[in-house]
Amino acid sequence: MNLYHLRYFSVLAKTENYTQAANLLNITQPSLSNAIHSLEKEVQVKLFAKKGRRVQLTDPGHQFAKDIDQVLMQLDHSVAALQATQETTSLIRVAALRTLSSRWLPQMVQHFLTSHPETASQFKFSNDTGMSPDIVESLRQENYDVAFCSKVDDAPDIQYTPIAEQDLVVITPLDHPLAKKKSLNLNETLPYPQITFSPRSGLYPIIHHLFAEIGHQPQSAYAIEEDQAVAGMVANNFGIAVLPAMDSLKGMPVKIIPLTFPKWHRLLYMVTLKQHYQNPSAQAFIDFVQAQA
Incomplete structure (x- = not known):
């Protein structure tokens, strides 16, 4: 045939x-x-x-x-x-949210390379949009071997493995009325305009559910896709925001306030395509991350 x-x-x-x-x-x-x-x-x-x-x-x-x-x-x-099997060096193609790319992912890769010198692995990091739906779609197109992002769907072709979690916090401009608070109940944010996440963001359903628990949704001044962009809008006095406690926030002119109620965590995942062939180095890296989770 x-x-x-x-x-x-x-x-x-x-x-x-x-x-x-x-x-x-x-x-x-x-x-x-x-x-x-x-x-x-x-x-x-x-x-x-x-x-x-x-x-x-x-x-x-x-x-x-x-x-x-x-x-x-x-x-x-x-x-x-x-x-x-004919390659002396195996390429591992990786995509990740920017919140994971600044510290978590480099540390994980360095730890893997140190503990697995025999793999002679080379990593290729993606310059994708940084949005979870885009990352998962590109994974489906086999542009990557493994990705790290939020959970987008429950489709049977994708394997999601939890690898990290982040607490949610409220951030405000430094001179905002809430900036003097040491902690916040989510109800206390309702009187103020907020920078929210657009529906394409993996954080959108998490934040939406959080406000649904208190029976109200925030006043959305602007809807943004990416958490770093949301933080930038807050730093420039466009509003306040509820978002994950990212390392990058510490270097920005914003006040970071713990959220005491409702308590919620954002889970982050290692994402792989079930039917995608993984070269030996990529499979070794996936197994290594799973063992650390």
Whole structure:
């Protein structure tokens, strides 16, 4: 059975459009049509049926597409594993939230390299947007081997392993009326405009749930995606904010006030793609982080 024909079939099964599939495969439409006809002749089953200008998978075609995708994925993983055995140095591609990139991740990587000199590992750190949904999506596209961020969903293709937690605090400008407080109940923040997290942020559901516990939501002056940007807005007197107790806050002109009620923690996770082939060094690093968690 021709491997190229199987790959052509897989793409056509996803698009159900000969023109679109041929463009994605960078082949001519007649070449694609001939390949599919040859495959159908070989398996002696009709895999596609015409539907106007498009085609549609038959019931046997649907099952065949599901099976072939699994076979091709396993084949690609096997080839990647074979190629990795020829490498003297293994690359570990990592993405992380900026709040973890300043201290936690460098310390973890240094600890791993010190304790595993035999791996001859090289790390490549991502310059992604720093948003958890973007990081997880890029992981799904296999741009990274491992990521460290907030939990985005409960999809079955992703493995989330808790690796750290952060307390939530309130930050205010230095001259704010709340800046004299040594601790705060969340209710005390309600009279003041706040810099909140936009729905794309992994912190949004955490903060939203926290305010729901006291039966009110804050006055949102601005909605920002990233925690560092939220802190910057507070430092420049745009409002107050509830956010994780990050190391970077200590060097900013803000007052950091512990939150006494409701008590809440932000969990951070190591995130891996279950079906992604991990080269030996990447797997060793993942196992090392899991052992430290």
